Each structure stands twice: as structure tokens, then as C-alpha cells.
Amino acid sequence: MSPPLLRRARDAGLDVAARHADAVDRDARFPTEAFAALKAAGLLGAMVPRDFGGEGATLADIAAVCHELAQHCPSTGMIYAMHQIQVACVVQHGQQSAWHRTLLERLAAEQLLLASATTEAGIGGDVRSSSCAVEASGGRFRLEKNASVISYGEAADGILVTARRTPDSPASDQVIVAVLKDDCRLEQTVGWDTLGMRGTCSMGYRLSAEAGIEQILPLPYADISARTMLPTTHILWASMWLGIATDAVGRARAFVRSEARRKPGATPPGALRLAEATTMLNQMRASIVGAVRQYEEALGDADRLTSMGFAVAMNTLKVGAAQTLVRIVEQALLVCGLNGYRNDSEYSVARHLRDAHSAPLMISNDRILGNTANLLLVHKDTMGLFG
Amino acid sequence: MRATAWTALGDETAEDVASMDTTIREILADSGWLAVDVAALSDGDDLYAAGLTSHGSVNLMLALEERFDIEFPEQLLRRRTFESIAAIREAVTGLRNGTAGA
Ligand SMILES: Cc1cc2nc3c(=O)[nH]c(=O)nc-3n(C[C@H](O)[C@H](O)[C@H](O)COP(=O)(O)OP(=O)(O)OC[C@H]3O[C@@H](n4cnc5c(N)ncnc54)[C@H](O)[C@@H]3O)c2cc1C
Numbered sequence: 001m002s003p004p005l006l007r008r009a010r011d012a013g014l015d016v017a018a019r020h021a022d023a024v025d026r027d028a029r030f031p032t033e034a035f036a037a038l039k040a041a042g043l044l045g046a047m048v049p050r051d052f053g054g055e056g057a058t059l060a061d062i063a064a065v066c067h068e069l070a071q072h073c074p075s076t077g078m079i080y081a082m083h084q085i086q087v088a089c090v091v092q093h094g095q096q097s098a099w100h101r102t103l104l105e106r107l108a109a110e111q112l113l114l115a116s117a118t119t120e121a122g123i124g125g126d127v128r129s130s131s132c133a134v135e136a137s138g139g140r141f142r143l144e145k146n147a148s149v150i151s152y153g154e155a156a157d158g159i160l161v162t163a164r165r166t167p168d169s170p171a172s173d174q175v176i177v178a179v180l181k182d183d184c185r186l187e188q189t190v191g192w193d194t195l196g197m198r199g200t201c202s203m204g205y206r207l208s209a210e211a212g213i214e215q216i217l218p219l220p221y222a223d224i225s226a227r228t229m230l231p232t233t234h235i236l237w238a239s240m241w242l243g244i245a246t247d248a249v250g251r252a253r254a255f256v257r258s259e260a261r262r263k264p265g266a267t268p269p270g271a272l273r274l275a276e277a278t279t280m281l282n283q284m285r286a287s288i289v290g291a292v293r294q295y296e297e298a299l300g301d302a303d304r305l306t307s308m309g310f311a312v313a314m315n316t317l318k319v320g321a322a323q324t325l326v327r328i329v330e331q332a333l334l335v336c337g338l339n340g341y342r343n344d345s346e347y348s349v350a351r352h353l354r355d356a357h358s359a360p361l362m363i364s365n366d367r368i369l370g371n372t373a374n375l376l377l378v379h380k381d382t383m384g385l386f387g
Numbered sequence: 388m389r390a391t392a393w394t395a396l397g398d399e400t401a402e403d404v405a406s407m408d409t410t411i412r413e414i415l416a417d418s419g420w421l422a423v424d425v426a427a428l429s430d431g432d433d434l435y436a437a438g439l440t441s442h443g444s445v446n447l448m449l450a451l452e453e454r455f456d457i458e459f460p461e462q463l464l465r466r467r468t469f470e471s472i473a474a475i476r477e478a479v480t481g482l483r484n485g486t487a488g489a
Contacts, residue, residue, distance in 0.1 A: 128440065170422035170438030222435055226466065306466035311441075371441070378448050382461045 005046055005057055009065040012037040013072035021073035024199035025351055028192060030155045031199050034069075034076040035113065043080075045108035047087050052101065053108035059088065059232060060292050063239035070243025071250075074355045075199025077243050079152050081236035082200075086114035086160045088232040089217070090178065093224050099214040103158075103178060114178075115156035117207055121146040125363045128225060129171040133164035136213050143177065143209045146189070151202040153186050161207065162221055174221035177211070184209035196354030227305040231295045233363075234314045238288045238321035241359050245284060245328040248352040249277050252335035255347045270335035277331035284324045291317040294387060308379045315372045322359035329356045404476065411475050414450045418443070430473040435466075444469045451475065457482040 002008065017034035024031045038044055047062055048054025062084045070077025087107060094100025106112055118127045132145040143163055150159065158180045165175050190204035217224060252274050259268035294313055298304040329352045333340045339347040408430070415434075416425040422438030439447070447469060448459055457479065459468070468478050 165436070169436070172438055172440045173436045220435065222466070303465050303467060307461075308464040309461060374442050374445050378445055378452075378459065378464060380461050 002042065005043070005055070005061050006064050006068060008041040008043060009038075009068045012041050012043065013069050013076075017069060017076045018072035021076075021199075021351075024073060024075050025196075026198075028194075028198035028201065030152055030201050031073055031076045031079065032155075034073055035079070035155070038076075038080065039111040042111065044083060044111040044113060045087070047084055047091055048104050048108040049091065049095075052104040054104070059235060059295060063235055063288065063292060066236050066240040067243040067246070070240040071247040073199070074240070074244050074351075075197060077240040078197060078200050078237075081240045082116055082151055083114050085229060085232045085236055086116055086158075089160060089176065089224055089228050090114075092228045093217050093219050094178075097214065097218055099212070100178065100217065110157075112157040113152070113155060115150055115153055115159045117145060117147040117150045117153075117159050117161040117205075119147065119149045121148045121204070124148075125367050127162070127229075127363065128174070128222070130162050130164045130174050131171065133167040133169065134175060134177065134216065135167055139213055141177070141211060141213050141216070143179075143207070145207045145209075146204075147207045148190065148204040149202045150186070150205050150207070151200040153203060153205055154201070157181055159184065159207070161209065165220075172222070175216050176221045176224055177209075177216045179209040179211050179215065183211040183215075195357060196351070197358045223302070223306065226311065227302060230311065231291075231305070231314045234318040234321075235288065235291055235295060237359070237362065238284070238291070238317055241321050241325040241356070242281075242284055242288060244352050244355055245281055245325050248329045248332040248349045248356075249274070249281050251340070251347050251349055251352075252277060252332040255336045255339060270337075273331050273335045277328050277335070280324050280328050280331070284321055284328070287317055287320055297387065308375045309381075309383070312372055312375050312379055315368050315375075318363070319360075319365045319368050319372075322362070322365055325356045325359050329353045404480075407476055407479065408472060410454060411451070411472055411479075414447065414454060415472075418446065418450065420444075420447060428472065430476075431471050434469060434471055439469065447475075451479060455479055455483065 012034065016037040017031060020031060020033050043065065046055045046057040050056045066077050066081045069080050090100055090103055094104060119125060120131055123129050123131060132143060135142045143161060145161060145163060153159065158178055160176055160178055162174050162176050164171065165173050185208045186205040188203050188205055192201055192203045252270070256268050256270045256274050259270065291313060298310055304310060329349055332349045333353060336347040336349060339345045340349045342348055343350050412425050415421055420439055420443030421434065428437060452458055463478055467474065469475055
């Protein structure tokens with residue numbers, strides 16, 4: 001029997017991802033070594049149910065892995081999170097379709113890597129709208145998407161793509177299709193030379209796919225989004241962001257401790273800020289744990305998962321975690337001072353800060369707040385303290 | 388504004404149902420939330436496939452609350468409640484009869 005999931009993640013994170021994290025960031029390259037290690041450890045297909053050859057890992061298990069990996073290499077953590085969001089959609093909504101059952105078996109047996117193409121040129125982060133459409137004829141379909149961001153598109157074995165159901169459908173009537181490498185052509189339109197999250201290689205592409213209509217997930221994307229993609233995205237992103245925050249606070253703590261050792265008896269001035277950062281870190285952790293619990297309680301209950309209260313809970317998790325991450329890393333930087341600002345110091349939080357600033361943009365916090373504000377026109381908070 | 392024909396709670400007549408349908412259709416037609424002509428939709432047609440968005444459904448709910456003098460409880464604030472004209476009618480009728488969400 002292989003060691004527990006988190007142990008395997010820690011080994012891959014410490015031994016491999018951490019060693020290459022600087023090069024991945026500097027060269028904005030895919031974390032090849034880390035993903036070879038994750039595949040070898042069977043971590044990519046871990047969420048696939050046992051019936052299909054996986055380990056049946058829960059979302060909580062996967063969230064813990066994201067948190068672990070991001071402490072060593074945030075790009076690795078984010079790619080792992082994005083892959084698992086796609087896997088969750090296939091696990092939750094593909095089991096009644098023969099094609100997707102085979103995909104589940106392949107995800108487990110071959111440890112395939114899945115990417116996502118929701119963002120579209122001209123639409124941006126409004127994931128519930130598409131301009132491109134599936135054009136079906138004779139059991140096959142064609143799809144062209146001007147996908148302005150597809151992380152690790154070139155390294156992926158398959159991509160889940162959103163599109164309008166038919167060329168006549170309104171923008172919000174979407175489906176999601178799984179296309180494999182051989183079904184599609186990616187023509188790069190824009191590069192990925194960014195402030196942070198550089199190893200995610202989130203280039204823009206013109207995606208052209210041709211495949212069988214059985215590859216379209218049967219449920220409308222609106223349901224898949226509300227029931228699975230939205231909650232798993234916000235939970236796994238937040239868990240991965242917590243990993244960045246944890247490592248930044250860890251460095252701040254190490255800095256304060258070394259100061260304290262040098263002048264025993266006097267509490268270093270940064271200790272107070274460290275206490276503040278730790279307070280925020282614990283709040284962030286608690287909000288994730290609470291959201292995971294809410295998700296697990298609602299799992300399998302379509303009405304609860306598509307309720308406004310649930311959407312509000314997941315939206316607020318994302319917005320709160322993204323804001324808190326930036327503030328925590330800023331505090332850590334103030335604690336460490338110039339040593340935190342340097343790229344080459346053991347207390348550096350420079351990469352953490354660059355990576356953290358992607359969080360509020362990744363599906364813009366303002367967009368999510370706007371969406372939540374709309375729901376609050378009718379939503380009533382009827383929750384007790386424990387749900 | 389409260390439609391007087393419905394103030395007597397309890398068994399809706401066929402006429403009441405038809406009149407409620409007309410009102411729901413009027414709200415949908417006036418709103419511009421759908422991408423298709425409301426007249427072309429049958430009672431059971433999927434409103435989300437017709438272009439209703441999450442944003443649109445919130446506004447639809449507010450308009451229904453105002454027009455029928457009702458308030459949607461939290462357990463009805465979910466996708467299925469607004470998926471078709473028939474589903475909306477059922478929810479509104481239930482709220483007016485005090486049997487909603489049962
Ligand atoms: C590291 C990273 C990896 C990513 N990977 C992928 C991927 O693999 N696949 C994928 O599909 N996408 C991916 N994305 C894209 C992401 O999901 C969002 O779509 C994207 O970040 C939004 O881009 P935008 O800011 O240009 O667009 P917009 O969402 O259009 O936002 C632009 C600006 O307009 C404002 N704005 C727009 N609309 C509103 C509104 N309604 N209310 C308030 N403000 C508004 C926003 O605040 C923002 O400042 C990735 C993004 C990042 C950062």
C-alpha cells in the first residue's frame with residue numbers, strides 16, 4: 001500500500017517542487033519535474049472513484065494537497081488545483097456517460113493532466129457567458145474558441161472547454177466539453193510574461209477542436225458550474241493561497257526568531273506584526289475549513305448546491321481569501337524588512353507577494369462581489385452558527 | 388399592487404391559473420432577460436436555455452414579489468424554482484396558499 005496522500009504530496013513538494021521553484025518562476029516554465037513526481041506518486045488521479053481505478057480522495061484531501069504543494073512551489077500548487085477542478089467535474093457529472101467513464105479510468109491509469117478553457121476574448125472572467133458555440137453534425141462537433149488564458153495548455157493531455165450549446169443559443173446557455181490533445185489544435189495568440197504565477201504558463205490560444213458529441217458533458221454547464229466547478233474552484237484556490245500565506249508567515253516567524261536569539265530578553269519589534277499575520281492566517285484557514293464542511297454537507301443535494309445561500313458562501317470565501325492572502329504577505333514583508341524584499345535571502349517573500357497579487361484578479365474580486373451583491377437583493381442569511 | 392382575483396386563498400380556478408400565467412409572461416416579456424420571444428415558449432420550456440441568467444433570475448424574483456405581494460423564503464431561492472413558467476407558477480401558487488417549499 002502506498003503512503004497516505006498528504007505524505008506523498010509532502011515528499012513531492014519538499015524533494016522536487018521546492019528545488020525547482022525558483023527556476024520555474026524565473027524562466028516562467030512549466031514545473032516539469034514536480035509533475036513527473038506527482039504522476040509517479042499517483043496524485044493526479046487521486047480523486048477518481050475506486051470503481052474507476054482511483055483512490056476516491058475527497059475534496060478535503062485534495063485541498064490539503066494544494067495547501068502543501070503551494071508552500072513549496074505556488075505554480076505547482078495552482079496547476080494541481082486547476083487540474084483537480086476539472087477532474088471533480090468529470091467525477092461528479094461524467095459517470096452516467098460511457099465516454100466520460102473511460103476518461104475517468106484513463107485519469108487514474110495514465111495520470112492524465114486536464115486544463116481549463118473558460119475565459120474567452122471579449123468576455124473575460126464572466127465564466128457564465130460564452131461567445132463561441134458547439135457546431136454539431138452527424139455525431140461529431142466542431143468548436144473554435146478564442147481562449148485568452150489556458151494555463152499549461154501545452155503540457156495538458158486534455159482541456160475542458162465551455163461554449164454555447166448551439167450557434168443559436170443565448171450566451172448563458174452553455175455546455176462543457178472534454179477535448180483530448182489529439183482532438184484539438186492550439187495556436188498561441190499571447191504569451192505569459194507576468195508579475196507572478198509564472199510557472200502556470202497561462203498563454204492565450206486560438207483553440208480549434210473536432211470531436212464526438214459524446215464528449216459533451218450531459219448536464220448543462222449552469223448546473224455543473226453551480227454544483228461543482230464554482231465550489232471546488234474557490235475551495236481549492238483558497239487552499240492553495242493558504243499555502244503561499246503559510247510559507248510567508250513561516251519566513252516571518254523564522255526572521256523574528258533569529259532576531260530574538262540575537263538579543264535574548266527583548267521581544268523583536270516584528271513580533272507584534274507576526275502575531276497579526278498569524279491571526280489573519282488562522283481566519284483564512286477557518287474560512288476554508290468552514291466552506292469545505294458546507295460543501296461536503298451539500299454534496300449530492302442538487303437543490304442545496306444550486307441555492308443562492310451556497311453561492312454566496314463560496315463567493316465570499318474566494319473574495320475573502322484572496323484579499324487576506326495579499327494582506328498576510330504584506331505583513332510578512334514588513335516583519336522581514338529588506339531581508340524579505342531581497343530575492344536572494346532566506347527570508348525573501350518577494351515571490352510570495354508577486355504570486356499573491358494574482359488572487360484578487362483570478363476571476364476578478366469586483367466581478368464576484370458584484371454577483372454577490374445581486375444575490376443579496378433576495379438572499380436571507382438564515383444560517384445558525386454551525387450551519 | 389395586489390391582483391384582487393387571487394386574494395381568496397385556496398383552490399385556484401382554471402381562470403386564475405391562466406391569469407397568473409399571463410402576468411408571469413408579461414413580467415418576462417417586459418424585462419428583456421430572455422433572448423427569445425416569450426410567446427414562443429411553452430409552460431414547461433427551460434427558461435435558462437432561453438437566456439435567463441442568475442442575475443436575471445434575481446430580478447425576476449423581485450418583480451414577482453412586487454407583483455404578487457409575496458416573499459420567497461430562502462429554501463425556494465434555488466435554480467429549479469425559476470426554471471420554467473410552470474415552475475414559477477407552482478412556487479407563486481404555493482406561497483399564496485401558504486404551502487410553499489412543502
Ligand atoms: C494565474 C492565472 C491562471 C489562469 N488560468 C486560466 C485557465 O487556465 N483557464 C481560463 O479559462 N482562465 C484562466 N485564467 C483567467 C481567469 O479565470 C479570469 O478570467 C481572468 O483573470 C480575468 O481576466 P481580466 O481581468 O482580463 O478580465 P475581466 O474579468 O474582464 O476583468 C477586467 C477588469 O474589469 C473589471 N470588471 C469586469 N467586469 C466587471 C463586473 N461585472 N463587475 C465589476 N468589475 C468588473 C475587473 O475588476 C477587472 O479589473 C487565469 C488567470 C490567472 C491570473
